[in-house]
Amino acid sequence: xxxxxxxxxxxxxxxxxxxxxxxxxxxxxxxxxxxxxxxxxxxxxxxxxxxxxxxxxxxxxxxxxxxxxxxxxxxxxxxxx
Amino acid sequence: xxxxxxxxxxxxxxxxxxxxxxxxxxxxxxxxxxxxxxxxxxxxxxxxxxxxxxxxxxxxxxxxxxxxxxxxxxxxxxxxxxxxxxxxxxxxxxxxxxxxxxxxxxxxxxxxxxxxxxxxxxxxxxxxxxxxxxxxxxxxxxxxxxxxxxxxxxxxxxxxxxxxxxxxxxxxxxxxxxxxxxxxxxxxxxxxxxxxxxxxxxxxxxxxxxxxxxxxxxxxxxxxxxxx
Numbered sequence: 001x002x003x004x005x006x007x008x009x010x011x012x013x014x015x016x017x018x019x020x021x022x023x024x025x026x027x028x029x030x031x032x033x034x035x036x037x038x039x040x041x042x043x044x045x046x047x048x049x050x051x052x053x054x055x056x057x058x059x060x061x062x063x064x065x066x067x068x069x070x071x072x073x074x075x076x077x078x079x080x081x
Numbered sequence: 082x083x084x085x086x087x088x089x090x091x092x093x094x095x096x097x098x099x100x101x102x103x104x105x106x107x108x109x110x111x112x113x114x115x116x117x118x119x120x121x122x123x124x125x126x127x128x129x130x131x132x133x134x135x136x137x138x139x140x141x142x143x144x145x146x147x148x149x150x151x152x153x154x155x156x157x158x159x160x161x162x163x164x165x166x167x168x169x170x171x172x173x174x175x176x177x178x179x180x181x182x183x184x185x186x187x188x189x190x191x192x193x194x195x196x197x198x199x200x201x202x203x204x205x206x207x208x209x210x211x212x213x214x215x216x217x218x219x220x221x222x223x224x225x226x227x228x229x230x231x232x233x234x235x236x237x238x239x240x241x242x243x244x245x246x247x248x249x250x251x252x253x254x255x256x257x258x259x260x261x262x263x264x265x266x267x268x269x270x271x272x273x274x275x276x277x278x279x280x281x282x283x284x285x286x287x288x289x290x291x292x293x294x295x296x297x298x299x300x301x302x303x304x305x306x307x308x309x
Contacts, residue, residue, distance in 0.1 A: 009184075012230075013184065013228055014184070014187060014226070014228070014253065016184070016185045016186065016187050016188075016189050016226070016253070017185060017189070020189045064146075065138070065142060065143075065146065066138070068139055068142065068175065068182055070174075070181060070182040070228065070229070070230070071182045071184055071228055
């Protein structure tokens with residue numbers, strides 16, 4: 001199965017990258033766009049199926065390595081690809 | 082060796098840290114590879130600056146899981162002296178040895194300059210009387226913007242855990258924080274580089290009192306007075 005993890009800066013944390021991208025978007029004339037946040041995705045293949053145990057393992061990975069809970073939130077999707 | 086300097090792939094201030102401790106301050110120091118155990122008899126550890134593991138994922142995120150980090154955790158738990166400089170500070174925050182996190186500078190620029198800093202009265206060895214009210218130290222970072230939630234920040238301020246504040250603030254760091262210590266007073270972290278300000282050919286010598294304050298338990302002498 002394929003796991004896609006989406007990591008994004010917490011809404012309470014300043015996101016300088018998002019602010020810079022938003023400025024660029026506005027300079028291109030898209031004035032109706034706001035609230036830009038820049039995050040990252042991590043994808044990987046994993047053996048097994050979508051079970052609570054597997055989700056625990058992915059949570060542990062996301063909480064320690066893939067995201068920093070002080071500044072980031074994460075969510076993930078599991079697909080059968 | 083009394084002072085161990087941990088070398089990760091991508092560390093680049095390890096030699097400077099070793100030189101400043103061994104040749105300038107005069108304590109036996111050595112570099113220790115991140116996959117090796119922390120040597121017996123070490124009394125202080127410096128986690129140096131650089132770009133460990135290419136800063137991939139987040140600054141310090143991968144170094145935090147290096148084999149030596151479990152030794153460092155035990156060393157710190159037993160009261161061992163630990164100093165993280167720049168990327169070392171980021172690694173200590175990622176590993177939970179220090180609270181908070183460091184994110185991208187609000188200006189989105191890599192900031193490389195001689196930074197003016199205000200010294201806080203943090204504890205008996207790190208204070209404005211022992212060091213100086215104001216210091217100038219080199220900074221060189223893209224992710225030095227200190228962040229912590231309100232609760233952590235309130236605790237840091239209430240316990241006098243802030244060591245240094247930027248004056249003026251170059252990166253958006255909350256409460257102008259440039260360096261902090263843990264509550265126990267044995268783990269220190271800062272974005273400025275004291276090891277780059279210890280010799281006459283450096284821009285200034287203000288790194289000396291900072292390193293002396295950190296190494297004071299090993300030196301058993303009073304910190305260097307800048308005004309002397």
